[in-house]
Amino acid sequence: MPASASQFPCIARKINLIFRCPRHDFSSTLKLFTCKLSHLSSPPNSHLEILCSNGQLQEALLEMALQGLQMKFQGYDALLNVCVYQRRFREGQRVHLHMIKTFYSPPVYLNTRLIVLYTKCDCLGDARRMLDEMSERNIVSWTAMISAYSQRGYATEALNLLVEMLRSGEKPNEFTFATVLTSCPGDFGFVSGRQIHSLVIKSNYESHIYVGSSLLDMYAKQGKIHEARGVFECLPRRDVVSCTAIISGYAQLGFDEKALELFRQLLSEGMHSNYVTYASLLTALSGLAALDHGKQVHGHVFRSEIPSYVVLQNSLIDMYSKCGNLTYSRRTFDSMPERTVISWNAMLVGYSKHGMGREVLDLFKSMREENGVKPDSVTILAVLSGCSHGGMENWGLDIFYDMANGNIGVEPEIEHYGCVVDLLGRAGRVEEAFEFIQTMPIKPTAAIWGSLLGACRVHANVDIGELAGHQLLQVEPENAGNYVILSNIYASSGRWEDVRSVRQLMMENAVKKEPGxxxxxxxxxxxxxxxxxxxxxxxxxxxxxxxxxxxxxxxxxxxxxxxxxxxxxxxxxxxxxxxxxxxxxxxxxxxxxxxxxxxxxxxxxxxxxxxxxxxxxxxxxxxxxxxxxxxxxxxxxxxxxxxxxxxxx
DNA sequence: ATAGGGTTAG
Structure with missing residues (x-):
């Protein structure tokens, strides 16, 4: 009789868990399932191991205590395995202590399991101490630690550890490269992506599917889309991840047509897509404002019964709002069984860009009443710019001061200051906006001067406009739009001589304007x-x-x-x-x-x-x-x- | 035992 999940409740539970974890898709779930089944076909040889394979951790721990110092490697292995699955830090520590009592020097693979356990439980400090104190390490112990740093965004730590590993003479494997490449911020770090790339070539992993997609993604994130494409074209085999990586590379850099074109091409060549692929595609469609295409994707996703991942729903909210259809955005938002801060932000940004200040404030209020979701810096950005676009200046200023006083849990950043300049400017308080810029703790950027300049155009403030304009032309001389607005301001007060000199200045600076x-x-x-x-x-x-x-x-x-x-x-x-x-x-x-x-x-x-x-x-x-x-x-x-x-x- | 792609803002 063929095995089924229902025959093995513990496996069914695990699979259930994995299904809900968005990092896994079907193929890896399937792999895990088959691997578990094969494990079951050769039955465990002790009572403790049977308890472990049933996920009965507490009972297994009791068994461990009973066995005392008679515990075997396999027993610890099984116990740690369960602790990793169930993310049980305390119980893992107990096993760890017991293990130290039993063996003078536990085998590397058991120590490595402990590193994995501690990293999965988000206890990177414990994991690192483990690694540092191990008398013998192997590539898996190094890689597990590097991967933990990479996945949590500790790029410096990950790269430092890689260097330390190389110095110790250990050779990275495909796992090491796949994970460490995600931590290469660009050529400005102390280890550049290019250096690692050459190491990858030397180690002959360049056409490995995991390493390759990580590599191409790194180039894409550095804006080097041609190099990314080069790596992609050299891959001997393509899969969902590598295809999605290159498509999203184009989309994130704003090459929306390119992204759409490549998606179509790869689809016709038999690419499989999953929810990440569609989320990336939707980013491109948002940029293009291609509502009909976006609806097609939505329909397709709906029909193909792709589970309703939050990420995908978030992209749909964004796509509909950027295509001008806020009703559908809201419908998607309301239908979501669970929302992340990004869902709220996407909806807030939607209202904000449509100038619907009232709706922005109402939604922000509901968000703050909702448990389990905290506003982040993007939220406040959306709310402040929503107040500005929606003509709710005073509300926006209140929220800014609320934030500045530490009542929201978000620190003001330069973009938030920019929103305040916008708020004051729109309200006609141009002098105040100018004073605000001068008292800011951060150096004003081009966007801030631009915002002040815009306010001066609308409120016909030539004096401050002139000041802002010249500041702006210093920071951003290549932007033709700035010259045009300054010219608008001079023209509106009949200062034709100045209009001419702005024009002159633009010619001298050989402005290359992004074609409209x-x-x-x-x-x-x-x-x-x-x-x-x-x-x-x-x-x-x-x-x-x-x-x-x-x-x-x-x-x-x-x-x-x-x-x-x-x-x-x-x-x-x-x-x-x-x-x-x-x-x-x-x-x-x-x-x-x-x-x-x-x-x-x-x-x-x-x-x-x-x-x-x-x-x-x-x-x-x-x-x-x-x-x-x-x-x-x-x-x-x-x-x-x-x-x-x-x-x- | 260890691995790759994703959503908002700019």
Missing amino acids: KSWIELDQRLHTFHASDRSHPRREEVFAKEIELLVKLKEAGYVPDLSCVLYDVDEEQKEKILLGHSEKLALTFGLIATPEGVPIRVFKNLRICVDCHNFAKFISKIYGREVSLRDNNRFHRILGGTCSCGDYW
Whole structure:
């Protein structure tokens, strides 16, 4: 009769446990299951071992006491095995003490089991003491300790220990490399990833599937995507993990199209996916704002009965909100049987980017009432920026001071200070924001000066704007957007001479601007427009429509904001350049390609320009269309000529 | 006995 889990309650329990542990997927569970069954087919040879294989730890400990110094290696082995499975630190210590009494010098493998036990129980200090005091070590003892450091983010300790191990003459194996590569922060550490890579090559582990995926992931995390791809292409065999690692590498570096393309390619080549693969794919789809694709993934995940892992649900919340569909985000959030701080953060960020300050505050309140989840620095960031985007300045300032007084359990970081500048700036308290920057304990970054500059544009504060602008041009001279905003400020107060000198400065600094692009999703296809685009097949039609719109909009009172153009050309040329902005092209295309009354959803990779924002407002008013525009900062929901951002962004 | 990929923010 074939064995089944129900015949072995202790195994069924263990498997249950492993299933709930997200670090394992089906294949490793299966491996464990088969290994346990084979263990059972050759029955244990003592009463103590039978108790252990049934998971009856307390009874086995009693047996240990009865046997006294007659205990054998196998008995300790079985006991420690159970302690590791059940993560029992105290009981493990008892076995440890007993073992010391029995043997003058226990065998290496038993000492190594103790290291494993202590690391799994999060007692790294005990594990390290064990390692240091062992008279004899083997590669497993070293690796278990290195792995414990790596997995908990103690990169320096892990790398130090690796160096110590190499000095002692021990050769790393595939396990050592797979784990230590996850601790290589970049070429700035005292051991670089490249050094370890060369060691990997020398040891002939480069095409090992675990080592290889760890290696490619390390390169991806350092931003060296080409090297990562190189390692991936050299792997003799691919599996879920290596495929997911390279896809998520592209996604995390913002190469969203690349990630999607590679996913499709690997899928057609027979790649298996699991929930991690889909979570990474969803990150890419969030960036692309590809709602239809995202829904497909959701449907697929639902149908294929992939267990509802929190991580995957979190990505779905994020995907829906970044695609502009907060209702689905919330539905996903509400349906979750358990939530982590990331689930809350993703939802808060969603409301925040849509400018829904009330909802942000309500959700934050529920979060604080919920047991078992603590706000972290991202939570506060989301709440503060939510208050700013949602026009709840005073609430936001209260929360900041609450945090600064230590009432929230999160230390203020530079980004939080940035949010305060935003809050004050939006409220028109520009002088106060400027003073705040000067009293901050941290050196202001480009983002902070940029935030102050933005406030000065909206509240027409030329003096502070000039100050902030010049600070900003010093820290971040390559960003063309900064010159444009400073130019906006000068232009609004008629200081044309200064407008010219800003333009001059921009030319001198040879600014390389990230090319602006906007896109719109129609019938599951993304239509992308670049500034002054000539590549889209319906580009002529779009441009003709723009000219027609311009006439209509001007009659309604639209005046092109020429200070958004910093090229030295005449006014007619400037108007033409403005019409070539990618978001206007995408918006106009949306207007002609979708039926009347349907909302137009446009996405842009940079911050939306003042003139385009104004253009969209007139479109929404004249054509009675809702325009939803996501820029790299937030959503603008434009309805009947007014925008949810309150013209502050 | 020891191992690799993941979600929010920037």
